[in-house]
Amino acid sequence: MIEPFKAAPQRVVWGVAGLLAAVSDSLQARFSVVTVQGEISGFTRAASGHCYFSLKDAEGNALMRCAMFRRAAGMLGFVPRDGQLVELRGRLALYEPRGELQFVAEAMRQAGAGALFEQFLRLKAQLEAEGLFDASRKRELPAFPRRLGVITSTAGAALHDVLTALARRAPQVDVIIYPSPVQGAEAPAALIKALRTANDRAEVDALILCRGGGSMEDLWAFNDERLVRMVAASDMPLICGVGHETDITLCDLAADLRAPTPTAAAELAAPEREVCLAELAGLARALQRRVQQRLDGAAQRLDRAGLRLARPGQALGQQRRRLALLAQRWGQVLPTRQQIQQQKLEVLDARRGRALPTHLQTQERRLDSLQARLAALDPARVLARGYAWLDDGSGKALTSVTQLQPGQQVKAVLADGTADLDVVRTDKRV
Secondary structure, X not given: OOOOOOOOOOOOOOOHHHHHHHHXXXXXXXXXXXXXXXXXXXXXXXXXXXXXXXXXXXXXXXXXXXXXXXXXXXXXXXXXXXXXXXXXXXXXXXXXXXXXXXXXXXXXXXXXXXXXXXXXXXXXXXXXXXXXXXXXXOOOXXXXXXXXXXXXXXXXXXXXXHHXXXXXHOOOOEEEXXXXXXXXXXXXXXXXXXXXXXXXXXXXXXEEEEEOOOOOOOOHHXXXXXHHHHHHOOOOOEEEEXXXXXXXOHHHHHOOEEOOOHHHHHHHHOOOHHHHHHHHHHHHHHHHHHHHHHHXXXXXXXXXXXXXXXXXXXXXXXXXXXXXXXXXHHHHHXXXXXXXXXXXXXXXXXXXXXXXXXXXXXXXXXXXXHHHHHHHOOHHHHHHOOOOEEEOOOOOEOOOHHHOOOOOEEEEEOOOOEEEEEOOOOOOOO
């Protein structure tokens, strides 16, 4: 026989809410901040911005409900999806309305840096093949910028470091801030918008894109492909200073200049004021020396001109003596030149007198020779030796019996006259 339940007077009887609150306090005390790894299942994002999902182990034997509220979800550097292996950092809590154990996630990252690093290397190889990182496309920074633009979060330490460095080194440079979140899922789109705004306004000489250090997950917004392409296509020179010296993002590689830290980006963007002032002072001294040298030279020339103007009679006397000297030299040179030319003319005349008879004799002998050759070729002399020349009466010479026919009339030209002849017969010699 079972006895009815009797409450022991020495035991405490909990209420449901009280017990759940006590359990919740114990969980928070025992597991204040923990990190857990598993696969996402049933991921949903509510209209309020809160995210709800389950986390299960690889074998699927254990399942834990999780919640990630809007503030923490806004810091995500990727879009969670079912089946993705992630690490959550947060605390265990008890959802008292249903008495369910849940994990409240404060941060989420893809499990292990290896997955992100492999994604980083793949995108880096793709953009490098497209030439986005080529040194030939990078531009020189302005040597003396008057205004710089800074794209970063207004709540981060990077902005303070940049402003402090510029105020210390280059207070003459104005700074325009284009605020944007630098971490979380919304960061790439916000950074692209800020960069586009800076390019559209075109009110600065160069841009600084920066944020402080962190893990690869924290810096992942600066590996976003859209942002990297926007950095490469920027209309104005851009310096990228993200993280610490050992942190390298794709935006660093696409920028015109990479700085190891935000402070270094500010130092590279503008020259130190004291150095510029020292250089200007040196240039001013050199210019002053050159001007003084020009003034001294002009003063000396002015003094010499003044001395000449103070004694114009002396200058005129010098010119008279010079003219007299030139006239004397001309009087000596002119007769001598005339005598030389006269001697040349006499020599040429003597040579002409000797050469003319000889030349005439040579030409006469040549003329006689030509006349003798012409006489030898005279047809009349051939006719005088007993030859005759026949033509057909119209002046055409007859040189062959084939041109003659019996009964044909021909004309014979002899040495002392002509005769008309009739052809009786032709006889051709073989």
